[in-house]
Amino acid sequence: MRIGDVATRAAVxxxxxxxxxxxxxxxxxxxxxxxxxYTEAAVxxxxxxxxxxxxxxxxRTIADLLPCVxxxxxxxxxxxxxxxxxxxxxxxxxxxxxxxxxLDAIIEQTSRPHPQCDYVTEPADV
Amino acid sequence: MRIGDVATRAAVxxxxxxxxxxxxxxxxxxxxxxxxxYTEAAVxxxxxxxxxxxxxxxxRTIADLLPCVxxxxxxxxxxxxxxxxxxxxxxxxxxxxxxxxxLDAIIEQTSRPHPQCDYVTEPADV
DNA sequence: CTAAAACCTGACACTGACGTCAGAGGCAAG
DNA sequence: CTTGCCTCTGACGTCAGTGTCAGGTTTTAG
Numbered sequence: 422m423r424i425g426d427v428a429t430r431a432a433v434x435x436x437x438x439x440x441x442x443x444x445x446x447x448x449x450x451x452x453x454x455x456x457x458x459y460t461e462a463a464v465x466x467x468x469x470x471x472x473x474x475x476x477x478x479x480x481r482t483i484a485d486l487l488p489c490v491x492x493x494x495x496x497x498x499x500x501x502x503x504x505x506x507x508x509x510x511x512x513x514x515x516x517x518x519x520x521x522x523x524l525d526a527i528i529e530q531t532s533r534p535h536p537q538c539d540y541v542t543e544p545a546d547v
Numbered sequence: 548m549r550i551g552d553v554a555t556r557a558a559v560x561x562x563x564x565x566x567x568x569x570x571x572x573x574x575x576x577x578x579x580x581x582x583x584x585y586t587e588a589a590v591x592x593x594x595x596x597x598x599x600x601x602x603x604x605x606x607r608t609i610a611d612l613l614p615c616v617x618x619x620x621x622x623x624x625x626x627x628x629x630x631x632x633x634x635x636x637x638x639x640x641x642x643x644x645x646x647x648x649x650l651d652a653i654i655e656q657t658s659r660p661h662p663q664c665d666y667v668t669e670p671a672d673v
Numbered sequence: 674c675t676a677a678a679a680c681c682t683g684a685c686a687c688t689g690a691c692g693t694c695a696g697a698g699g700c701a702a703g
Numbered sequence: 704c705t706t707g708c709c710t711c712t713g714a715c716g717t718c719a720g721t722g723t724c725a726g727g728t729t730t731t732a733g
Contacts, residue, residue: 425709435710436691444690454699456710469649476646479689486653495657503654510647517640520602523595524633527612531621531629549730551679561680562721570720580729582680606719 422459424449431467438467444480446470446487476510548585550575557593564593570606572596572613602636 428435441447442457447466449457469490473483486506489499554561567573568583573592575583595616599609612632615625 423709434691436693439711440691452699454711456699472642472646472649474690476643489657490653493657495654500654500658503650503657507647507650507654510643510650514640514643514647516598517602517636517643520598521633521636521640523598524629524636527616528621528626528629528633530619531615532626549679560721562723565681566720578729580681582729600720 422461422463424457424459427459427463427467430464431471433467433471441467441470445484446480476506477513478506482506548587548589550583550585553585553589553593556590557597559593559597567593567596571610572606602632603639604632608632 424435424438428438438447438457442449447463447470449459449463452458470483470487482502486499486502489495489503495503550561550564554564564573564583568575573589573596575585575589578584596609596613608628612625612628615621615629621629
């Protein structure tokens with residue numbers, strides 16, 4: 422599989438895949454002419470990388486924990502790293518939940534102003 | 548209250564506060580000599596701004612929805628904006644939850660390798 | 674009164690995950 | 704063979720929130 426196929430199937434840019442390789446997150450074999458080739462597994466790996474980026478992990482952190490995913494084995498350090506990131510994500514979820522609740526409160530308040538006031542009614546179709 | 552006090556109490560940098568003002572997120576009155584002065588409410592406002600930043604909103608988006616918080620009134624547009632951001636945060640929470648579950652699965656797998664293998668035992672105190 | 678600490682504006686530096694462009698080579702189809 | 708798309712490397716650009724420095728004024732503490 423060539424880089425363009427992986428990019429399409431994982432819904433990322435070609436540039437991103439080269440960057441992942443540069444960061445040591447994604448390996449490829451090279452054809453004689455230097456073109457990258459990937460296995461099917463690469464697509465899933467890229468999706469995992471993407472979700473970790475989405476959770477706010479840096480390339481460096483991902484690079485640290487991916488080998489442990491590959492090897493299916495963890496050292497005390499890698500377990501600590503994994504747990505630390507999981508906890509960070511949990512805290513992030515908690516914060517986001519609070520923020521969403523704040524937004525909900527704002528929506529509540531602004532949608533029901535003093536009844537005697539003029540205010541714009543529900544949007545018809547937006 | 549001067550800028551340094553607000554910074555301390557809201558746990559942000561002085562630079563950040565000046566930036567918020569520049570972006571139209573936080574107003575201040577100026578003393579004759581040009582120094583910024585804030586009310587108590589500024590601290591809470593800064594915390595709100597921070598949590599919105601934390602949820603991935605841009606200055607621009609925050610600038611769009613803060614006036615509606617202030618006015619306690621919403622237009623159809625602002626309601627749509629608020630709802631859209633709330634939904635975005637909800638999706639973000641859902642994604643983060645999935646990612647955390649993936650990490651949990653990885654932790655599970657790597658913490659219990661094939662029993663017949665040598666592997667490092669539980670960390671004592673980390 | 675004076676020194677330290679806080680404040681001001683303006684501007685450039687930085688970070689990280691890419692976008693984008695240039696210039697050159699590779700590969701299947703007609 | 705050549706046309707057109709894909710790929711390569713290298714390098715600079717971007718964005719957004721903030722750090723940081725310079726050079727100067729203001730406020731506060733002793």
